[in-house]
Amino acid sequence: MSSSADISRPKPARGNIASWFYVSPLVLVLVPFFVVPILVVLVASFLENDAYGGIVANFTLANYASVFTSALTWKLYLSTIKFAVMTWVLSLGIGFWIAYFLVFHVRNQLLAIGLFLLCTVPFWTSNIIRMISWIPLLGKNGLVNSALMATGVIDQPLEFLLFSDFAVVVAYAHQLTIFMIVPIFNAMSRIDKRTLEAARDAGASRLDIMRHIVVPLSRNGIALGSIFVLSIVMGDFFVVKVMSGGGSASVVSALFEDIAVLQYPPAAAAAVVLLLVVVVMIALILRTVDVRKELAR
Amino acid sequence: MNATQASIADLAKRTRRAAKYRDENRRPWTFWVLVALFAAYVLALYGPMLCIYVLSFQDLRGGLVFPMKGLSLHWFVDLFTQVRTGDVKGGFERSIILAILVTVLTVVGSFMAGLAFRRRFRGDGIVFYLMIGSLVAPGLVLGIGIGLLFQYFGLTASWYTSALGAQLSWTLPFGVLVMFAVMSRFDRAWEEAARDLGASRWQIIRMIVIPILAPGIVAVALFGFTLSYDEFSRTLQTSGPLNTLPLEIWSMTLNVTSPSLYALGTVTTLASFLIIGVCLGAIAVMQKRRSNQSGSQQ
Amino acid sequence: MTITTGDIELAGVYKHFGGMAAVDGVSLKIPDGAYCCFLGPSGCGKTTILRMIAGHEDPTGGEILIGGEDVAGLPPVQRRTAMMFQSYALFPHLSVRDNVAFPLRVRGQSRAERFKVADAMLEKVRLTELANRLPGQLSGGQQQRVALARAAITEPRVLLLDEPLSALDEQLRIQMRTELRRMQRELGITFVHVTHTQLEAIALADIVVVMEKGKIKQAGPAREVYAQPHDRYVAEFLGGQNVFSGKITHVNGSSVTVSAPDASAIVVPLMGRSVVRGGDHVDLAVRRDDIHLRRPGLTVEPGWNAISTRIRTIEYQGAFVKVMLDTIGEAEFVAYVPEREFFSDAFNVGDAVAAAWPAERSLLLS
Numbered sequence: 001m002s003s004s005a006d007i008s009r010p011k012p013a014r015g016n017i018a019s020w021f022y023v024s025p026l027v028l029v030l031v032p033f034f035v036v037p038i039l040v041v042l043v044a045s046f047l048e049n050d051a052y053g054g055i056v057a058n059f060t061l062a063n064y065a066s067v068f069t070s071a072l073t074w075k076l077y078l079s080t081i082k083f084a085v086m087t088w089v090l091s092l093g094i095g096f097w098i099a100y101f102l103v104f105h106v107r108n109q110l111l112a113i114g115l116f117l118l119c120t121v122p123f124w125t126s127n128i129i130r131m132i133s134w135i136p137l138l139g140k141n142g143l144v145n146s147a148l149m150a151t152g153v154i155d156q157p158l159e160f161l162l163f164s165d166f167a168v169v170v171a172y173a174h175q176l177t178i179f180m181i182v183p184i185f186n187a188m189s190r191i192d193k194r195t196l197e198a199a200r201d202a203g204a205s206r207l208d209i210m211r212h213i214v215v216p217l218s219r220n221g222i223a224l225g226s227i228f229v230l231s232i233v234m235g236d237f238f239v240v241k242v243m244s245g246g247g248s249a250s251v252v253s254a255l256f257e258d259i260a261v262l263q264y265p266p267a268a269a270a271a272v273v274l275l276l277v278v279v280v281m282i283a284l285i286l287r288t289v290d291v292r293k294e295l296a297r
Numbered sequence: 298m299n300a301t302q303a304s305i306a307d308l309a310k311r312t313r314r315a316a317k318y319r320d321e322n323r324r325p326w327t328f329w330v331l332v333a334l335f336a337a338y339v340l341a342l343y344g345p346m347l348c349i350y351v352l353s354f355q356d357l358r359g360g361l362v363f364p365m366k367g368l369s370l371h372w373f374v375d376l377f378t379q380v381r382t383g384d385v386k387g388g389f390e391r392s393i394i395l396a397i398l399v400t401v402l403t404v405v406g407s408f409m410a411g412l413a414f415r416r417r418f419r420g421d422g423i424v425f426y427l428m429i430g431s432l433v434a435p436g437l438v439l440g441i442g443i444g445l446l447f448q449y450f451g452l453t454a455s456w457y458t459s460a461l462g463a464q465l466s467w468t469l470p471f472g473v474l475v476m477f478a479v480m481s482r483f484d485r486a487w488e489e490a491a492r493d494l495g496a497s498r499w500q501i502i503r504m505i506v507i508p509i510l511a512p513g514i515v516a517v518a519l520f521g522f523t524l525s526y527d528e529f530s531r532t533l534q535t536s537g538p539l540n541t542l543p544l545e546i547w548s549m550t551l552n553v554t555s556p557s558l559y560a561l562g563t564v565t566t567l568a569s570f571l572i573i574g575v576c577l578g579a580i581a582v583m584q585k586r587r588s589n590q591s592g593s594q595q
Numbered sequence: 596m597t598i599t600t601g602d603i604e605l606a607g608v609y610k611h612f613g614g615m616a617a618v619d620g621v622s623l624k625i626p627d628g629a630y631c632c633f634l635g636p637s638g639c640g641k642t643t644i645l646r647m648i649a650g651h652e653d654p655t656g657g658e659i660l661i662g663g664e665d666v667a668g669l670p671p672v673q674r675r676t677a678m679m680f681q682s683y684a685l686f687p688h689l690s691v692r693d694n695v696a697f698p699l700r701v702r703g704q705s706r707a708e709r710f711k712v713a714d715a716m717l718e719k720v721r722l723t724e725l726a727n728r729l730p731g732q733l734s735g736g737q738q739q740r741v742a743l744a745r746a747a748i749t750e751p752r753v754l755l756l757d758e759p760l761s762a763l764d765e766q767l768r769i770q771m772r773t774e775l776r777r778m779q780r781e782l783g784i785t786f787v788h789v790t791h792t793q794l795e796a797i798a799l800a801d802i803v804v805v806m807e808k809g810k811i812k813q814a815g816p817a818r819e820v821y822a823q824p825h826d827r828y829v830a831e832f833l834g835g836q837n838v839f840s841g842k843i844t845h846v847n848g849s850s851v852t853v854s855a856p857d858a859s860a861i862v863v864p865l866m867g868r869s870v871v872r873g874g875d876h877v878d879l880a881v882r883r884d885d886i887h888l889r890r891p892g893l894t895v896e897p898g899w900n901a902i903s904t905r906i907r908t909i910e911y912q913g914a915f916v917k918v919m920l921d922t923i924g925e926a927e928f929v930a931y932v933p934e935r936e937f938f939s940d941a942f943n944v945g946d947a948v949a950a951a952w953p954a955e956r957s958l959l960l961s
Binding site: 494 | 648677687697700701746749
């Protein structure tokens with residue numbers, strides 16, 4: 001392998017073949033389990049439904065028409081995007097500071113890794129069970145309410161803690177903050193501590209350092225974390241249903257219901273629209289950072 | 298105060314401020330705020346879990362919420378003995394096997410892909426964006442697509458084929474991203490030096506690249522296992538007639554309203570703790586043994 | 596084909612990156628067992644040449660021969676070369692002994708065998724007590740010796756060093772210089788050493804190769820390159836010379852008279868150089884340590900050149916005093932005055948002086 005770090009050299013054909021060999025497992029998974037399914041969904045969205053839950057091979061735009069004209073669609077998108085943004089704000093707000101704490105305030109590296117692992121352990125309990133556990137915690141007779149009433153802060157249990165928008169966002173943030181912490185942690189630990197020292201020597205306050213050095217240099221981590229958080233919330237269908245007590249739904253949960261009654265083509269159309277929305281969101285984020293350059297240096 | 302005195306005073310002030318920052322043992326007040334935040338976060342993370350663990354010891358007469366009416370193992374027994382629709386034990390086995398398969402394939406696949414992406418190659422942009430696409434695509438949508446695909450070809454979906462593929466489409470991009478981060482810290486000079494000293498391509502990978510990247514590979518394995526074990530939305534449509542554990546639990550939550558569900562949660566957590574603990578322990582033992590033998594390499 | 600000697604020949608070697616020529620037609624012969632230093636600023640192509648000799652880069656054109664054999668396409672191990680990287684590139688997960696024994700391990704030697712050889716090598720570089728340490732626990736100088744031991748254990752015919760001393764502090768650098776020289780003598784093989792520090796190059800090398808922008812400007816023994824630079828670039832890069840330009844006013848058989856701004860009538864010996872005519876613009880050089888400072892008004896010896904000038908700064912350098920004088924046109928004019936000479940009749944900043952030197956010590960540059 002010729003090993004110049006210079007990338008302006010034209011790649012010999014032999015190098016290309018080697019690279020494709022190495023990337024083949026990834027491609028062998030992505031094509032049948034991502035590319036093709038998406039294409040299948042795309043195709044299905046243009047086909048007709050028959051009354052028995054089957055698909056008839058007639059081209060039609062009716063599915064899309066019903067998606068775009070349905071008031072429900074807009075309502076769902078509004079609701080889902082609302083949750084996505086709120087979750088993003090919360091997870092970023094908490095995740096950024098946790099990552100900052102672990103990188104810059106914890107002196108012992110082993111301790112930092114230990115604390116980091118500590119944050120990942122809860123994810124070894126099943127997602128679904130973790131959601132159910134909110135009931136004894138946030139419910140009317142739950143721990144939080146009991147504690148608050150026992151200390152006399154309130155005298156009626158707080159209803160909004162569970163089966164509400166609040167609960168949905170809390171559940172999302174609980175699940176997804178770790179997805180923010182990891183990339184931001186990674187980006188921050190790349191920052192040369194000597195730049196901070198130099199800034200301090202030059203008289204910068206801690207706020208200055210945060211604004212002018214730490215935040216810009218963690219931009220890529222923030223972007224990556226945002227991509228994770230937003231795409232997971234946009235694609236979720238059960239957290240929102242459970243935590244809102246059925247009060248709210250998301251785009252995908254409506255999709256799920258269509259599937260349940262075997263309405264594949266309309267569901268497919270809705271899925272394609274959702275995919276486009278998510279892709280646009282992600283593309284917008286990717287424009288702010290060069291993720292490829294950051295990661296594959 | 299004349300100009301000289303003013304500049305001396307200013308210098309003294311800045312020196313004092315600098316001295317305060319350079320004092321290694323003093324912690325600014327923000328440190329304590331962040332510690333409090335971290336503690337609160339960890340508490341919030343563990344809170345729901347702890348509720349489950351505690352409540353699984355709920356007394357026979359107790360319900361799904363606090364207060365605890367007493368302590369008992371009743372619900373554990375109920376979990377294992379009660380005949381019910383659904384196959385928890387089978388689901389559990391399948392989940393573990395699937396998770397192990399996914400972990401191994403993810404480690405190998407993302408390691409190789411990480412190696413590939415270290416230099417530019419024709420089509421690397423396409424592969425990269427496909428990967429990102431697979432990561433952000435809503436799991437349910439992909440599940441539908443894969444389900445329809447299998448239906449069209451007359452193949453039966455099952456947990457070890459279609460679900461495996463669906464989970465890999467989620468864990469592989471993740472693993473590759475982790476590999477990117479890990480490999481970018483890898484100094485090419487080590488490889489060049491090894492080549493210079495006569496090592497073949499395979500020897501370089503075996504003796505230099507893998508050992509140095511080992512922590513990252515372990516991280517990918519951990520990610521892969523966790524993501525697979527808990528995977529729900531992509532697996533929902535693709536696991537075929539037999540359920541994985543999350544799917545079993547899902548159907549249970551729709552039907553069962555007793556603390557035996559919590560008992561299930563406690564048991565499954567213990568199981569994953571055990572497995573991960575054993576693996577990490579094995580790795581730690583291997584590391585220790587390797588560093589104990591002075592100058593040991595096979 | 597086995598390579599048994601370490602003489603290197605570069606014949607018309609080119610290396611292009613994108614549209615740019617990093618190495619632009621280099622031809623050179625390095626005899627076996629010589630210590631050769633490539634000297635030049637960053638980007639001049641010296642590291643690229645080193646990597647091409649090593650086999651880590653392929654030349655775009657030209658030939659490279661080691662031991663008389665054309666090595667095109669051969670991997671490093673078959674060229675009997677070994678490279679010492681600028682960052683040392685010690686394997687962080689292996690102990691010092693494992694690092695040094697690595698080349699033997701990849702050749703399939705058993706653990707006992709290769710540890711024996713590695714320990715002997717560690718003995719030679721005096722690192723035996725550190726054999727079990729990890730590279731992260733070593734100082735810069737120690738790391739370098741490990742890198743050297745690791746490279747030398749393969750018994751190469753040519754050792755290639757990429758700025759080996761740049762990462763070290765001043766004192767250690769001087770110490771390691773002698774170490775390198777000693778090792779080269781002991782091993783008896785060709786060393787090719789790349790550096791941008793001229794003092795290092797002239798201290799170590801049998802052959803100094805001065806490079807600029809991918810081309811060799813001058814190659815020869817250190818004394819020759821320092822004292823008889825071929826052109827302005829070499830003279831300026833090696834330091835130690837005052838270089839300025841002027842116009843020829845007289846041609847006089849074996850010497851010419853040059854007139855420079857602020858300085859008229861400088862006599863320079865011709866020395867069989869190119870044909871020059873009155874009116875030509877030329878560059879000339881005078882060694883800084885050839886310049887003597889005289890009080891103005893004193894008569895100048897016959898056969899000496901003298902320029903009236905003024906002292907700008909005085910810098911004490913221990914064995915000599917560096918006196919910077921008013922520039923000649925745009926060129927710096929510096930005198931290195933032996934310490935005792937200077938302080939026997941010390942000058943001050945701002946003093947008017949006559950800077951004088953024997954005419955035959957001036958050098959006409961092409």
